[in-house]
Amino acid sequence: MIDEKLVQLLTPEGERISHPQYESTLSGDQILGFYRDMVIVRRLCNESTSLQRQGQLALWAPVQGQEGAQIGAGRALEPMDFTFPSYREHGVAWCRGVPPEDMLRIFRAVTTGGWDPQKYRHSVPTVVLGNQALHAVGYAMGVQRDGAEEAVMTFFGDGASSQGDVLESFVWAASFNAPVVFFCQNNQWGISTPSTLQSKVPLYRRAPGFGFPGIRVDGNDVLAVYEVTKRALDNARAGNGPTLIEAYTYRMGAHTTSDDPTRYRVDAEVEVWKHRDPIERVKALLAREYRVKGSTFEEVNAEADLMALKLREDVLAMGPPDPISMFENVYADVHPLIEEGRREMIELGVSGGGR
Amino acid sequence: MATTSMTMAKALNEGLRRALEKDKKVLLMGEDIGKLGGVFRITDGLQKDFGEDRVIDAPLAESAIVGTAVGLAIRGYRTVCEIQFDGFVYPAFDQIVSQVAKLHKRSDGVYTMGLVIRLPFQGGIGAIEHHSESPEAYFAQTAGLRVVSCSTPNDAYWMIQQAVEHDDPIIFCEPKSRYWEKGDVDLDSPPHGLFDSVVRREGEDVTVIGYGSSVKTILRAADTAQSEGRSLEVIDARSLAPLDLGPMITSLEKTGRLVVVQEAPNTASLGSELVATLTERCFYSLRAPGIRVSGYHVPYPPSRIEDAFRPSVERILDAVDRVMGYES
Numbered sequence: 001m002i003d004e005k006l007v008q009l010l011t012p013e014g015e016r017i018s019h020p021q022y023e024s025t026l027s028g029d030q031i032l033g034f035y036r037d038m039v040i041v042r043r044l045c046n047e048s049t050s051l052q053r054q055g056q057l058a059l060w061a062p063v064q065g066q067e068g069a070q071i072g073a074g075r076a077l078e079p080m081d082f083t084f085p086s087y088r089e090h091g092v093a094w095c096r097g098v099p100p101e102d103m104l105r106i107f108r109a110v111t112t113g114g115w116d117p118q119k120y121r122h123s124v125p126t127v128v129l130g131n132q133a134l135h136a137v138g139y140a141m142g143v144q145r146d147g148a149e150e151a152v153m154t155f156f157g158d159g160a161s162s163q164g165d166v167l168e169s170f171v172w173a174a175s176f177n178a179p180v181v182f183f184c185q186n187n188q189w190g191i192s193t194p195s196t197l198q199s200k201v202p203l204y205r206r207a208p209g210f211g212f213p214g215i216r217v218d219g220n221d222v223l224a225v226y227e228v229t230k231r232a233l234d235n236a237r238a239g240n241g242p243t244l245i246e247a248y249t250y251r252m253g254a255h256t257t258s259d260d261p262t263r264y265r266v267d268a269e270v271e272v273w274k275h276r277d278p279i280e281r282v283k284a285l286l287a288r289e290y291r292v293k294g295s296t297f298e299e300v301n302a303e304a305d306l307m308a309l310k311l312r313e314d315v316l317a318m319g320p321p322d323p324i325s326m327f328e329n330v331y332a333d334v335h336p337l338i339e340e341g342r343r344e345m346i347e348l349g350v351s352g353g354g355r
Numbered sequence: 356m357a358t359t360s361m362t363m364a365k366a367l368n369e370g371l372r373r374a375l376e377k378d379k380k381v382l383l384m385g386e387d388i389g390k391l392g393g394v395f396r397i398t399d400g401l402q403k404d405f406g407e408d409r410v411i412d413a414p415l416a417e418s419a420i421v422g423t424a425v426g427l428a429i430r431g432y433r434t435v436c437e438i439q440f441d442g443f444v445y446p447a448f449d450q451i452v453s454q455v456a457k458l459h460k461r462s463d464g465v466y467t468m469g470l471v472i473r474l475p476f477q478g479g480i481g482a483i484e485h486h487s488e489s490p491e492a493y494f495a496q497t498a499g500l501r502v503v504s505c506s507t508p509n510d511a512y513w514m515i516q517q518a519v520e521h522d523d524p525i526i527f528c529e530p531k532s533r534y535w536e537k538g539d540v541d542l543d544s545p546p547h548g549l550f551d552s553v554v555r556r557e558g559e560d561v562t563v564i565g566y567g568s569s570v571k572t573i574l575r576a577a578d579t580a581q582s583e584g585r586s587l588e589v590i591d592a593r594s595l596a597p598l599d600l601g602p603m604i605t606s607l608e609k610t611g612r613l614v615v616v617q618e619a620p621n622t623a624s625l626g627s628e629l630v631a632t633l634t635e636r637c638f639y640s641l642r643a644p645g646i647r648v649s650g651y652h653v654p655y656p657p658s659r660i661e662d663a664f665r666p667s668v669e670r671i672l673d674a675v676d677r678v679m680g681y682e683s
Contacts, residue, residue, distance in 0.1 A: 084426075113461040123429070124461045128453045134419050135454070138426020145382075145408055145432070165450070168419035175414055329464035330498055332522035336597045337498075 006248060007228055008218040012276045014284025022227045028290040034075060034222050035282045036300050038067040041091045042279065043304035044100050045253075047311055048107065052257040056315055058109040061088045065220070065252030068278025069185050071095060072225025073247070076233055077153065080121065082139055084132040084154040087125040088185075092155060096122035100307065101314035108318050130156055130163030133182065137169045140178035140236075151236040153181040153229075159190025161206075162198045170244070174211040179236035181229065182207075182244045185219060187251035192264040204246035212242045219249030220278040250276070324351035357542045364534040366508035367397045370515035371435065375405050381519055382427065384411040384420055385437025385473075394439055395475060395534055417447040424470045425454050433469045433519055441476040442485025448493070455524045456499030468499075468524040471515070476504075477568045477618045478665055479532030481658045488655055489619035494526045495596035495628070502596040503549060504528035506570035508538035510593065513545035521549060528595070530568035552599035554606065558588035561675050562606040564629055565616035566592040569666055573616055576671040585675060595625050600636065603629070607637040612678040613645035616666045621649045643681035646674045 009024050011017055016024070026034075045063050052060040063070065066088070074095025077083065085092055093103050098115045105114040106125055113124040126132035136154035143150045160166055161184055173180050186203055188195050199206070207214025217228040225247055232243035250273040254261050286292040327342045346353040361369070374381050383398055389412035392399030402410035413420050417438060424434035438444045444451075451472065458466045478487030495502045501523050505511040511529070518525040547553055555570060556577055565573045570591045577587040588606050592598065607613055613633060615626040630645035648666045656664050 111463070112457070113463055116465055117429075117462050118465050124458075126454075128449060131422065131450060131454050134422025134450065135426040135429065137419075138423030138428075139430045140426070141423060142427045142430025142432050146430070164416075164446075165418055165422060168414075168416040168422070171414050171416065172419050172423055329460045329462075331501075332459060332464075332467055332469075335501075336600075 006216050006218050007224050008221050009224040009227065010221045010281055010285060012220070012281050014281040014288065016285070019224075022224065022231070024223045024227060026223060026226065028286070028292075031223070031282060031290070032286055032292060032296070034071050034226070035279065035286060036303070037071040037075070037091070037094060038222065038279045038282070039300050040304045040307055041067050041071065041094050043308050044090060044094070044103075044311065047308040048104060049253070049257060051104075051312065051315055052107070057104065057107045057257075060107050060257045061255070062251070062253030062257075063088055063090045065250045065273065065278070066185055066187055067091050068222040069219035069225055069247035069249045072222040073153065073155075073183050073229045073245075076226050076229035078151070078233070080148075081151045081153065081233065082121045082123070084123045084136040084139070084152070085125060086129070086132060086156050086160065087127050088157070089155050093120075093122055096120045098122055100311045101318070104311070104315050105318065108315055110318055110321055129160040130165040132156070133166045133169035134172070136180050137172045137176075137178050140173070140180040141176055143179055144176070149237045151179050151181060151233040153183055153233065155183050155185065157190065158184065158186040158188065158195035158198050158203060159193065161203055170207070170210040170212075170242075173242040177239070177241040179239070180242045181232045181236055182242065183229065183247065184244065185247050185249055187249050189251050189255070189261070189265065191255040191259060202246065204244055207244035212244065214244040214246065216246045216248055219247030220276045220281070222278055222282060322351050324353055358539045359542060360537050361508055361540055362535050362537050363505070363508045363511045363529070364395060364397055366512035366540050367515055367529065368399055368401070369540075370512040371398065372401060372404070374435070374516050374519040375401065375409060378433065378519075380432050382409050382411060382432055382434045383437065384413050384424060384434050386413055386415055386420075386439050388412060388437050393437060395531065397473075398437065417443055418450050421447040421450040421455060421472060425450065425458065425468065428468050428470050429466050433471075435471045435473060435519060437473045439475070440486045441474055441488040441490055444472075444474055444490060447472075451494065451500070451526075452497050456497045459523075460499065467522050469522045471518045471525050471527050473527045473529060475531040475534075476528045477530050477532060478655060478658070478661050479568060481661075483658070484655065487658065487661065489617065489650065491526070491528055491595050492619055492624050495625060496623075500524055500526055500596065501550070501594070502526040502528065503594050504530065504567040505593070506530060506533065506567055506591050508536075509540045509546055512540045512542075514549055514593070517545065517549035528567060532568045533571065536571075547593070550594040550597060550599055552593055552602050553591045554588065554602055555591050556587065556589040558586035558610070560586045560610055561612040561614055561678055562588045562590060562603065562610045563614045563616060563671065563675070564590045564592055564603060566595060566625075567618075569616040569618065572666060572668060573671060576668045576675070579668060579672060580675060585679070587675065592625075592629070598629065598632070600632065603633055604636050607633060608640045611640050611642035613641070613643075614648060614671065614674045614678060615645060616648045616671055618650045618665055620652045621647050622652060624649060643678040646678055648674045
């Protein structure tokens with residue numbers, strides 16, 4: 001099922017294996033850091049699912065199973081790089097420094113965004129599939145015109161890879177040699193649609209047809225994802241143009257909390273992927289090769305629990321915004337219909353008009 | 356006052372040239388806009404003078420023209436996108452409505468979507484299908500967008516510059532049938548604000564509102580009406596979203612009669628919006644219901660019969676007769 005060209009540096013059992021083009025450059029401390037990232041993001045995801053089940057979130061898009069892909073990619077970025085995510089990139093957002101409570105604002109239905117995209121150099125979520133790939137290429141064209149050595153990375157899934165915007169972004173990136181990395185998480189399922197319906201060839205093989213390299217990496221191997229992404233970003237910054245990375249992974253949970261995967265996929269498949277878990281293999285490596293003690297893993301778990309506790313408190317404290325806020329930032333300049341709506345809302349007593 | 360006579364096409368070209376000179380962050384992007392100068396030659400010579408990095412020949416994909424302009428806006432650039440013809444804007448509709456219109460809001464005001472989408476619109480040039488449409492209402496209804504239309508070379512010269520400088524995204528509708536008509540352009544100062552409606556001809560009996568190519572047709576109708584002893588006040592709406600209602604209300608309080616002219620079909624149109632809103636605002640001044648003179652509810656017809664579709668002087672005068680026929 002998995003292409004023989006898959007880049008892997010760490011097996012599901014946590015054994016290092018060699019690859020002709022890539023080797024891990026990470027220190028034990030860095031690997032432990034990635035482990036911590038993945039544990040925290042999984043904890044964040046589980047807490048958010050609970051919050052949704054308890055009626056505290058309108059929706060949640062679980063990231064469980066994709067932590068290796070997202071942390072590996074997120075940690076390969078330099079601070080000045082810019083990222084354009086879809087709506088499931090909680091691990092990438094974590095790497096960019098977006099506070100967990102800000103990630104949940106959109107799911108608490110108190111905003112359509114959630115954080116300052118320029119502050120974290122991580123754009124606001126894009127819900128219409130694939131739109132963000134074009135924004136990334138446009139931003140990268142701006143980077144070129146500024147003569148800056150920055151790379152841009154955009155995230156989308158196997159489902160979105162069928163969207164015209166994603167394919168148009170491939171054309172544009174190739175034609176203008178844009179410093180952009182397309183990071184496709186092939187998590188095998190677009191809600192109920194298998195990735196085999198999206199593409200008759202492995203997704204990474206589409207790239208050469210557009211004129212730039214594509215590479216498939218074991219998305220559950222954070223070491224391999226990091227190295228593959230880092231090289232693609234370096235290439236972009238050096239003016240060598242775009243790369244498509246297909247991170248081969250699996251969506252362990254539902255598409256969102258509104259979804260029921262038991263209707264379209266079998267347990268046996270999920271079981272297979274459980275053995276390819278991105279976190280367990282790193283834990284095995286750390287314990288064996290770096291003699292990381294059980295107490296250290298316990299400390300990481302405790303830190304994740306503390307984060308989850310704070311996240312829960314922050315979310316519960318998030319009340320609905322003043323209705324008058326719907327009129328803010330619709331336009332940059334004054335607009336008569338905005339003023340009219342604002343006036344009416346105040347007259348009706350729906351809002352006191354406070355900012 | 357330095358005025359010079361030029362066509363609307365040349366006025367747009369000169370306006371874009373000034374915008375490119377004034378701000379290095381201004382870019383143009385579109386299909387065939389470089390060496391060719393665009394199919395209507397609006398960007399003629401600009402790539403030669405400002406380079407391929409600023410006047411960008413785009414691959415043929417409208418969604419990408421607008422989508423990459425969004426990314427460029429996030430990076431601090433102001434891109435003027437040329438959509439080759441009105442009927443080719445729909446591949447970009449998703450980016451315009453889902454992203455261009457909403458990213459300022461979604462980013463809590465951090466992103467500024469200062470980009471212009473130029474749209475040669477309306478018919479009258481004898482073209483084949485998809486080259487003569489009036490899609491302005493689709494955009495006017497979307498919060499976050501502004502929609503304007505020029506009707507004279509002077510407006511074209513100034514409005515395109517004002518649109519480029521504005522921080523909100525602007526759908527800039529150009530009446531392609533008027534591209535080659537000449538008019539005086541004042542090179543020193545803009546005649547009006549970008550979102551102002553303007554009285555083009557004063558009159559007493561009926562207020563007739565239009566925009567784009569219809570304005571000239573209405574003015575011709577006003578000449579004919581004059582010879583028949585009827586005085587039409589002609590208003591060029593110019594800004595379709597938001598509408599500048601002030602001059603329209605003042606006019607209706609005087610005339611009490613309203614006709615709106617557009618090439619788009621009636622249903623859920625700018626004409627409908629104008630009649631409904633002005634009826635709300637001027638109910639006690641009105642002596643007749645407002646009447647719309649529009650395109651018919653059919654796909655834009657083959658151009659050999661387009662004159663029967665587009666509002667003509669005769670149809671405008673017929674509408675004037677109808678509003679005059681109501682007893683006050």
